[in-house]
Amino acid sequence: MTDQNYLDILINDHALIERALVLLEKQSELGGKLNPNIAMTLVDFLIEYGDTCHNMKEENVYFPHLLSLGMPPGGPIGVMLEEHKGEREYLDKLKAMLTERIESGNLSTDFKQVVEEYSALTKGHIWKENDILYPMGKRFIRPENEEMLKQEFEKITLSMYGVDGYNRNVRLISSLEHQSGGRVNMLASLDLDVIQNMIDVLPVELSFVDENDIVKYYSKQDEKKIFTRSLSVIGRTVQQCHPPKSVHLVNKILEEMKAGTRESAEFWINFESMFVHISYYAVRSKEGVYQGCIEMVHDVKPYRDLEGEKRLI
Numbered sequence: 001m002t003d004q005n006y007l008d009i010l011i012n013d014h015a016l017i018e019r020a021l022v023l024l025e026k027q028s029e030l031g032g033k034l035n036p037n038i039a040m041t042l043v044d045f046l047i048e049y050g051d052t053c054h055n056m057k058e059e060n061v062y063f064p065h066l067l068s069l070g071m072p073p074g075g076p077i078g079v080m081l082e083e084h085k086g087e088r089e090y091l092d093k094l095k096a097m098l099t100e101r102i103e104s105g106n107l108s109t110d111f112k113q114v115v116e117e118y119s120a121l122t123k124g125h126i127w128k129e130n131d132i133l134y135p136m137g138k139r140f141i142r143p144e145n146e147e148m149l150k151q152e153f154e155k156i157t158l159s160m161y162g163v164d165g166y167n168r169n170v171r172l173i174s175s176l177e178h179q180s181g182g183r184v185n186m187l188a189s190l191d192l193d194v195i196q197n198m199i200d201v202l203p204v205e206l207s208f209v210d211e212n213d214i215v216k217y218y219s220k221q222d223e224k225k226i227f228t229r230s231l232s233v234i235g236r237t238v239q240q241c242h243p244p245k246s247v248h249l250v251n252k253i254l255e256e257m258k259a260g261t262r263e264s265a266e267f268w269i270n271f272e273s274m275f276v277h278i279s280y281y282a283v284r285s286k287e288g289v290y291q292g293c294i295e296m297v298h299d300v301k302p303y304r305d306l307e308g309e310k311r312l313i
């Protein structure tokens with residue numbers, strides 16, 4: 001990954017660690033039927049990348065830098081160090097249990113419990129760092145030191161994994177996800193009705209055409225929309241739904257998206273009393289295969305009229 005600043009590096013490490021945690025939880029739920037090699041690879045990743053590589057960036061570089069800028073040693077940094085120690089102890093236990101499973105075929109009945117405790121500690125820890133410590137640290141760190149932190153973090157990854165070390169670990173976790181039935185799909189835990197309501201409550205109108213330009217979906221089905229839509233458009237090609245004089249432009253945008261030379265297009269118009277922003281985005285699979293195009297229509301006049309600030313805190 002390019003263009004990461006020092007904080008992106010830490011936060012992206014966390015995201016990768018969280019993906020490994022989810023996979024380890026999945027394995028622990030299989031009990032005696034777990035795949036010991038996958039579980040061991042995950043524990044090794046959590047020890048080597050999660051602890052040695054990531055925690056080293058914090059313990060050897062980030063925390064000392066914050067301390068040198070005046071953050072008190074006993075405060076959040078003290079708590080984080082204690083939690084790192086706790087994580088290490090759990091990982092040692094898990095490694096010993098999996099070694100035993102590989103050598104003798106027996107998996108300790110405590111394995112699932114230890115994974116749950118380790119996972120709860122680590123998830124809470126990541127939340128505290130991402131949401132409390134890092135924003136707090138931003139108030140201490142001077143802009144001129146950000147590049148130094150980034151370079152020091154990169155040196156640590158480089159010394160352990162060589163060039164492209166982070167991406168190599170992303171590929172490792174992606175392949176383990178693939179072997180374990182894919183990444184967690186958060187939407188799968190929601191009813192379709194809730195997903196639809198979530199989309200409909202947003203102050204934008206969405207439409208989707210698939211990879212063959214067939215209109216498959218529009219939001220706010222029963223509500224008044226900026227651009228009227230009716231169920232009769234579903235199943236028709238998008239070219240049949242646009243006025244003839246704009247069809248060539250629609251075709252051009254879609255052709256470029258399919259060819260991979262365009263990811264988005266935007267237009268804005270005065271329409272009735274509104275200032276309407278219309279944007280199109282190519283929808284692609286993780287592998288980059290074109291899956292269709294989503295249109296977002298939005299009256300942005302209320303945003304253009306905003307002045308000053310209104311903060312939650």
Ligand SMILES: [Fe+2]
Pocket residue numbers: 010014054055058126129
């Ligand atoms: Fe961390």
